[in-house]
Amino acid sequence: MTDQNCMREKILFVDDDHNILDAFRRNFRKEYELETATSAREAAGIIARKGPFAVVVSDMRMPGVDGVQFLTRLKEICPDTIRIMLTGYADVQSSIAAVNEGSVFRFLTKPCSAQHMKRVLEDALRQYRLVTAEKQLLEQTLSGSIKVLTELLALVNPDAFGRANRIHRLVRQMALHLGMTNTWEIENAALLSQIGCMLLPTMAIQRITRGETLDEEMQHIYDMHPMIAADLLGHIPRLENVREMIAYQEKKYDGEGAPIGGKSGPDIPLGGRILKILVDFDQLGNSGKSTDQALGILRGREGWYDPRVLDVLERVLSRKSGYELKEVRVDQLQTGMLLTEDVQSLKGTLLVAQGQEVSTVLITRLRTYAEISGVHEPIKVLVPPVEERGEQEQDSC
Numbered sequence: 401m402t403d404q405n406c407m408r409e410k411i412l413f414v415d416d417d418h419n420i421l422d423a424f425r426r427n428f429r430k431e432y433e434l435e436t437a438t439s440a441r442e443a444a445g446i447i448a449r450k451g452p453f454a455v456v457v458s459d460m461r462m463p464g465v466d467g468v469q470f471l472t473r474l475k476e477i478c479p480d481t482i483r484i485m486l487t488g489y490a491d492v493q494s495s496i497a498a499v500n501e502g503s504v505f506r507f508l509t510k511p512c513s514a515q516h517m518k519r520v521l522e523d524a525l526r527q528y529r530l531v532t533a534e535k536q537l538l539e540q541t542l543s544g545s546i547k548v549l550t551e552l553l554a555l556v557n558p559d560a561f562g563r564a565n566r567i568h569r570l571v572r573q574m575a576l577h578l579g580m581t582n583t584w585e586i587e588n589a590a591l592l593s594q595i596g597c598m599l600l601p602t603m604a605i606q607r608i609t610r611g612e613t614l615d616e617e618m619q620h621i622y623d624m625h626p627m628i629a630a631d632l633l634g635h636i637p638r639l640e641n642v643r644e645m646i647a648y649q650e651k652k653y654d655g656e657g658a659p660i661g662g663k664s665g666p667d668i669p670l671g672g673r674i675l676k677i678l679v680d681f682d683q684l685g686n687s688g689k690s691t692d693q694a695l696g697i698l699r700g701r702e703g704w705y706d707p708r709v710l711d712v713l714e715r716v717l718s719r720k721s722g723y724e725l726k727e728v729r730v731d732q733l734q735t736g737m738l739l740t741e742d743v744q745s746l747k748g749t750l751l752v753a754q755g756q757e758v759s760t761v762l763i764t765r766l767r768t769y770a771e772i773s774g775v776h777e778p779i780k781v782l783v784p785p786v787e788e789r790g791e792q793e794q795d796s797c
Contacts, residue, residue, distance in 0.1 A: 460487030562756030596625030648672025
């Protein structure tokens with residue numbers, strides 16, 4: 401009995417012989433959701449409109465783009481799709497090309513009986529489910545690990561968490577301006593950039609963010625935090641690029657700074673160059689400098705930053721308008737709001753420092769304090785413009 405999942409997993413047959421396509425439709429339309437195309441060009445249009453497809457079965461010899469070329473291209477744009485080659489020619493070289501270039505799952509020769517084709521399709525669908533299930537598990541593990549680490553940082557060192565969130569607010573727009581395609585990597589690098597600071601006491605991070613000096617021991621630990629974070633992320637798959645960005649977040653463009661030796665200039669990962677500028681800009685802002693003052697100081701530090709990235713930061717900051725200042729109660733806090741003043745208990749104890757972005761963890765924390773000992777209200781916040789809130793909601797989906 402055919403697995404019910406097959407009805408939801410689409411199969412595409414590509415062949416310039418209408419009779420063969422008619423036979424496929426007669427034999428399989430009741431068991432699978434299928435589409436047919438008579439050329440690679442037509443198939444590409446169907447994939448764009450109706451994809452993704454679990455399985456694509458393509459004829460070898462077609463006018464224009466042949467089966468090998470088509471499946472090779474399909475591998476690039478739809479790597480999870482299982483690819484099957486069907487041909488009436490027992491051509492060894494074509495078979496080798498199809499397997500090597502198009503990563504073909506099966507190579508079938510015509511005529512191919514409906515029973516044999518069905519067995520191959522079932523094998524291909526099982527392979528597709530295995531591939532997609534492993535991918536989904538990996539993505540869930542990845543997102544879950546990042547969520548745990550950021551929430552742990554929020555609980556252990558709220559000031560370091562706030563710093564990471566402030567950096568995160570700017571990093572996506574900068575990445576897009578600089579032509580980065582995998583923005584999820586630099587966004588996660590920003591969120592995780594401060595997890596190495598979990599070893600530092602909160603007071604040390606507060607002094608760092610205000611631009612104050614640390615004693616020798618604390619400074620040594622702080623200098624190690626990028627590599628500590630990179631080492632922690634070494635146990636999580638798919639974060640190799642993220643780890644490298646974080647490891648280079650304190651590296652100056654001229655090659656000075658940690659990690660010692662190695663890369664300089666454009667050889668430094670672009671994500672690392674972005675983080676370096678944003679970390680330093682955040683520190684200047686928290687030490688009382690205005691945006692213009694902070695940018696002036698950054699530009700005066702010869703050899704510290706990539707000039708192109710610094711130009712992009714200035715352009716992004718010039719567009720950061722439209723935030724609305726509001727006073728809200730604890731039960732009115734929403735994720736994405738920015739705290740413009742310290743949040744204190746009724747007894748005057750500092751609960752959350754200004755500048756932090758409101759997160760789910762922060763809301764839970766303040767609501768708990770409000771129930772137990774009370775929180776000084778109202779709280780002054782900046783509410784992001786509607787379009788930015790829409791982007792944040794999309795990213796969290």
